[in-house]
Amino acid sequence: MILDILEYPDSRLRKLASRVAAVTNDIRKLVADLTETMYAAPGVGLAATQVNVHKRVLVIDISEARNDLRVFINPEIVAAEGEVECEEGCLSVPGYYDKVIRAAKITVRAQNERAEAFELTTDGMLAVCVQHEMDHLLGKVFVDYLSPLKRARLSARLRKKQRLAG
Numbered sequence: 001m002i003l004d005i006l007e008y009p010d011s012r013l014r015k016l017a018s019r020v021a022a023v024t025n026d027i028r029k030l031v032a033d034l035t036e037t038m039y040a041a042p043g044v045g046l047a048a049t050q051v052n053v054h055k056r057v058l059v060i061d062i063s064e065a066r067n068d069l070r071v072f073i074n075p076e077i078v079a080a081e082g083e084v085e086c087e088e089g090c091l092s093v094p095g096y097y098d099k100v101i102r103a104a105k106i107t108v109r110a111q112n113e114r115a116e117a118f119e120l121t122t123d124g125m126l127a128v129c130v131q132h133e134m135d136h137l138l139g140k141v142f143v144d145y146l147s148p149l150k151r152a153r154l155s156a157r158l159r160k161k162q163r164l165a166g
């Protein structure tokens, strides 16, 4: 089922997601819905927070062929090193892209949809995407990293968009 994606500055994007106690069929259904919603958007990642479900679940597929789905339940970053600047977008801030500084290389520990624990060390786009999606689970949006001037410009742009839509 394709779910509605919350749009910035919706206050529900600020909620802190809770740990998943057990990977039940309900969680597997959430993973399936997040995946369908991400592919339909289209996006390269999606966190449960963005569909107003406040559980520590996210999905990512950065492959061009859209055939390399990665599921992270209860993700935790256990190591991070270096810095990289990368242009980011967000399905909750449609049409806006800007540069953000992230850790260049991370090790993330999580469970998959079969409740198997795994550890992944990665860099590049996948590392950026994991950090971006994990921020959503903490109630953070990538535009929080922008300067006050850039955020004010974005807010003005969103107000104008709302005026034109209404």
Ligand code: K1U
Pocket (backbone or CB within 6 Å): 042, 043, 044, 045, 046, 047, 050, 087, 088, 089, 090, 091, 092, 128, 129, 132, 133
């Ligand atoms: O969290 C989200 O809203 C998903 C977001 C993930 C992301 C993109 C870029 C850098 C960091 C995190 C997106 O998927 S935005 C859309 C996008 O980047 C994209 C869409 C289709 C094809 C390729 C990229």
Ligand code: ZN
Pocket (backbone or CB within 6 Å): 089, 090, 091, 092, 132, 136, 142
């Ligand atoms: Zn996002």
